[in-house]
Amino acid sequence: MIERQGNRTYWTWLAVVFVVMVCGLARPHEADAQDSKAAQSPVKKQGTVYLTFDDGPSKLTPQVLDILASNGVPATFFVLGESADRYEDTVLRIVNEGHAIGNHSYNHVYKELYEDFMGFWNQVKRTDDILTRITGKHTALLRAPGGTHTNFDASYFKYIREAGYTIFDWNMDSGDSKRRNVPAAEIVRNVKQAKLKDEIVLLMHDGSGHGESVKALPEIIRYFKDKGYQFAILTDRVKPVTFSMGPSKWKRSWTESQHEQAKEAIQKARSGEEWLSLREWVDDKGTVEWNSVTREALLQLEGKSIRLVPSDGQSVLIADGESSGVTEPMFRIENNRIYILKSAAGELFP
Numbered sequence: 001m002i003e004r005q006g007n008r009t010y011w012t013w014l015a016v017v018f019v020v021m022v023c024g025l026a027r028p029h030e031a032d033a034q035d036s037k038a039a040q041s042p043v044k045k046q047g048t049v050y051l052t053f054d055d056g057p058s059k060l061t062p063q064v065l066d067i068l069a070s071n072g073v074p075a076t077f078f079v080l081g082e083s084a085d086r087y088e089d090t091v092l093r094i095v096n097e098g099h100a101i102g103n104h105s106y107n108h109v110y111k112e113l114y115e116d117f118m119g120f121w122n123q124v125k126r127t128d129d130i131l132t133r134i135t136g137k138h139t140a141l142l143r144a145p146g147g148t149h150t151n152f153d154a155s156y157f158k159y160i161r162e163a164g165y166t167i168f169d170w171n172m173d174s175g176d177s178k179r180r181n182v183p184a185a186e187i188v189r190n191v192k193q194a195k196l197k198d199e200i201v202l203l204m205h206d207g208s209g210h211g212e213s214v215k216a217l218p219e220i221i222r223y224f225k226d227k228g229y230q231f232a233i234l235t236d237r238v239k240p241v242t243f244s245m246g247p248s249k250w251k252r253s254w255t256e257s258q259h260e261q262a263k264e265a266i267q268k269a270r271s272g273e274e275w276l277s278l279r280e281w282v283d284d285k286g287t288v289e290w291n292s293v294t295r296e297a298l299l300q301l302e303g304k305s306i307r308l309v310p311s312d313g314q315s316v317l318i319a320d321g322e323s324s325g326v327t328e329p330m331f332r333i334e335n336n337r338i339y340i341l342k343s344a345a346g347e348l349f350p
């Protein structure tokens with residue numbers, strides 16, 4: 001009798017040990033880390049909120065930056081190329097104050113962006129050139145105007161990802177662009193009524209006409225701080241938030257030649273080895289002078305003078321002091337260096 005009980009205790013123990021081992025093995029490491037964190041502090045679970053501002057910069061953006069600075073909170077700005085061009089100083093301020101910049105197309109005109117992929121791509125590229133010129137850095141973050149749902153199709157996703165972009169939609173909407181002039185109180189209420197998640201990508205706007213979003217911002221920040229959230233910028237290492245792909249509302253035909261065109265454009269943008277440092281390429285055969293006021297470079301080589309405008313990738317041939325013939329070789333600036341597309345260099349100086 002006693003022996004049988006002892007036996008049963010032994011088997012029960014063995015079963016318990018087995019179950020504990022299996023559970024331990026099956027549980028992902030992440031969960032372990034979270035558990036031990038929770039064990040250390042009985043406070044609310046720490047989540048992360050990524051504040052995102054679209055359609056700027058505008059005259060309102062400096063106010064947004066002031067509020068972020070006084071709260072010690074970083075954010076991500078999905079800017080339009082045409083606005084970045086207009087408010088260069090604000091773009092620089094965004095970067096210098098530790099916030100992130102993302103690409104939000106050049107002009108936000110849906111028809112131009114979604115009727116044809118190359119329309120979208122050319123705006124992304126143009127905006128990238130502008131941002132690279134201003135900040136000296138390429139951004140790999142992209143938000144589709146209006147979001148990807150019903151705008152992107154599988155090919156849009158494929159090519160934009162192949163080009164190296166990380167696409168971010170959002171999983172919380174402040175509702176500040178539902179209609180014109182949504183009052184600050186309503187924006188705050190929308191945020192407070194939204195379901196909380198561990199990782200929140202919050203959509204807001206800092207384009208012109210969004211003064212109410214600026215007014216709502218301090219209370220939104222306070223709300224997330226009170227809930228124990230930390231604030232962070234989006235990077236290409238943050239898990240992307242993308243909407244499910246709905247049926248496209250655009251009538252697009254993807255012909256074989258359109259696919260070829262898209263592939264070629266993406267390939268051209270990607271391939272690093274096709275870009276040559278202009279100064280290294282010119283070497284001692286000629287000279288390159290950078291004019292920081294006009295933001296143009298003057299290349300003199302083999303008796304030719306060529307004015308390079310990296311912001312739009314164009315160049316102008318100058319003969320006898322007169323501008324003649326606009327060519328379209330590609331130039332770009334990265335880390336304050338001008339790069340020339342290898343094939344373009346070949347065209348200029350065959």
Ligand SMILES: [Zn+2]
Pocket residue numbers: 054055104108144145146
């Ligand atoms: Zn937008």
